[in-house]
Amino acid sequence: MSQPFADPPRHTPRCMLVTGGAGFIGSNFVRLLLRERPGLRLINYDALTYAGNLRSIADLDGHDGYLFVRGDICETERVAALLREQRVDTIVHFAAESHVDRSILAGAEFVRTNVVGTQSLLDAALQVGVERFVQVSTDEVYGSLGPEGRFTEETPLQPNSPYSASKAGADLLCRAAFHTHGFPVVITRCSNNYGPYQFPEKLIPLMIMRALADEALPVYGDGMNVRDWIHVEDHAAAVLAAAERGRPGEVYNIGADNEWPNIEIVRLILRSLGKPESLIRFVKDRPGHDRRYAIDSAKARRELSWAPRISFEEGIARTIAWYREHGDWLSSIITGEYREYYEKNYAHKMQA
Ligand code: NAD
Ligand code: TDX
Numbered sequence: 001m002s003q004p005f006a007d008p009p010r011h012t013p014r015c016m017l018v019t020g021g022a023g024f025i026g027s028n029f030v031r032l033l034l035r036e037r038p039g040l041r042l043i044n045y046d047a048l049t050y051a052g053n054l055r056s057i058a059d060l061d062g063h064d065g066y067l068f069v070r071g072d073i074c075e076t077e078r079v080a081a082l083l084r085e086q087r088v089d090t091i092v093h094f095a096a097e098s099h100v101d102r103s104i105l106a107g108a109e110f111v112r113t114n115v116v117g118t119q120s121l122l123d124a125a126l127q128v129g130v131e132r133f134v135q136v137s138t139d140e141v142y143g144s145l146g147p148e149g150r151f152t153e154e155t156p157l158q159p160n161s162p163y164s165a166s167k168a169g170a171d172l173l174c175r176a177a178f179h180t181h182g183f184p185v186v187i188t189r190c191s192n193n194y195g196p197y198q199f200p201e202k203l204i205p206l207m208i209m210r211a212l213a214d215e216a217l218p219v220y221g222d223g224m225n226v227r228d229w230i231h232v233e234d235h236a237a238a239v240l241a242a243a244e245r246g247r248p249g250e251v252y253n254i255g256a257d258n259e260w261p262n263i264e265i266v267r268l269i270l271r272s273l274g275k276p277e278s279l280i281r282f283v284k285d286r287p288g289h290d291r292r293y294a295i296d297s298a299k300a301r302r303e304l305s306w307a308p309r310i311s312f313e314e315g316i317a318r319t320i321a322w323y324r325e326h327g328d329w330l331s332s333i334i335t336g337e338y339r340e341y342y343e344k345n346y347a348h349k350m351q352a
Contacts, residue, residue: 009245011244016088016091017045017086018044019093021044023046023053024056026044026046027057028236030066041086045079055332056197075120083124084128089131090130091125091133093134096166101286101345102163102201104162114167114169118173132243133185134188134239137167137190138164139190139293140290141189142158143157143290151189171187175187178249185248186246186249188239189254191254191256192227204316205330208319208320209330210279212273215279220284220349223262223263225290227293228295229312234256237306246304247303253297256308256312268316
């Protein structure tokens with residue numbers, strides 16, 4: 001995927017630290033960089049929590065200029081030493097606790113990783129000095145929409161879940177680092193991602209995995225909550241554009257104008273797999289469930305010369321095929337921890 005930008009980049013990374021590069025979006029981003037930016041040195045820094053999977057990045061081992069380091073973003077001194085030793089000039093920060101339902105079950109880890117972790121990373125970067133820091137954030141910080149309108153960069157922050165509140169906290173700490181220290185941070189806020197290597201706790205891989213096994217598909221509430229879907233490779237390209245072309249202190253919304261009610265996504269998956277709709281179970285709603293997200297990404301398209309390229313039709317067909325062909329990857333994830341989480345989140349919802 002080459003990048004036909006109209007204007008030259010403002011910043012050319014030479015050595016980049018990517019946090020959370022063993023997770024879903026981070027691993028797709030690292031893969032994009034190794035393909036599109038030969039010559040860039042890349043350090044993938046990841047704690048390998050339940051969501052980080054070495055199998056998602058096994059193909060990257062041994063690639064020229066690529067180094068994986070297992071570590072926690074909360075370890076400020078260790079990160080500072082790594083930044084210094086490797087002469088890192090750019091940080092792209094994906095590492096986070098990312099699942100809303102888990103944040104409802106237990107919020108403290110979200111504050112530790114997303115809020116404290118982001119400040120620790122900023123502290124390390126401030127000590128050493130870097131030229132760019134991209135904070136990868138989410139449209140969920142804006143809260144929930146009614147039937148009309150879209151989130152712009154000026155929409156007030158009104159996060160509704162412990163997850164989105166912790167991401168909003170991190171965004172505000174990044175904003176403060178820019179305002180106080182002139183630290184060159186760029187914030188991106190993207191809509192819901194789908195694609196390969198997504199942990200099967202999120203809607204699309206969960207439904208594909210369960211439908212393949214002829215298991216019940218738990219749809220929250222009336223199934224009419226709306227999400228705005230973007231392929232992970234389009235998001236990854238936008239984050240790269242933000243690192244190279246974003247203006248420090250600015251926020252860029254990222255999205256692909258692709259709104260779907262959840263139930264329609266579930267029906268589409270069932271149709272594609274040739275499975276019956278009788279697998280659908282409407283279950284108790286997620287507490288505080290945001291009704292609708294929709295993102296206005298005009299600023300990113302204009303200022304970053306970026307646009308999504310993968311149509312939903314093509315992207316979802318490729319994604320379903322990928323999960324079908326990667327049963328080994330999926331089964332590596334179905335551990336005791338996964339089963340325990342599934343039981344905790346869904347058992348009481350099923351008794352609706
Ligand atoms: P993910 O849960 O798949 O991956 C998170 C990664 O971070 C994992 O590899 C995990 O091991 C690592 N990590 C967690 N805590 C860490 C710590 N303390 N130190 C170092 N590494 C740690 O998440 P994702 O879906 O790939 O999301 C990546 C980022 O993008 C997150 O910041 C998320 O808020 C944001 N985002 C996600 C979406 C989406 O639809 N998934 C949309 C918009 C923004
Ligand atoms: O079993 C389910 N049944 C169901 O109906 C699950 C897991 C989800 N849902 C619904 C809830 C949401 O309306 O599907 C929709 C999507 O749910 P998730 O995949 O959990 O995503 P969401 O809560 O929208 O948050 C995601 O998008 C923004 C990511 O997890 C975040 O990391 C990102 O910031």
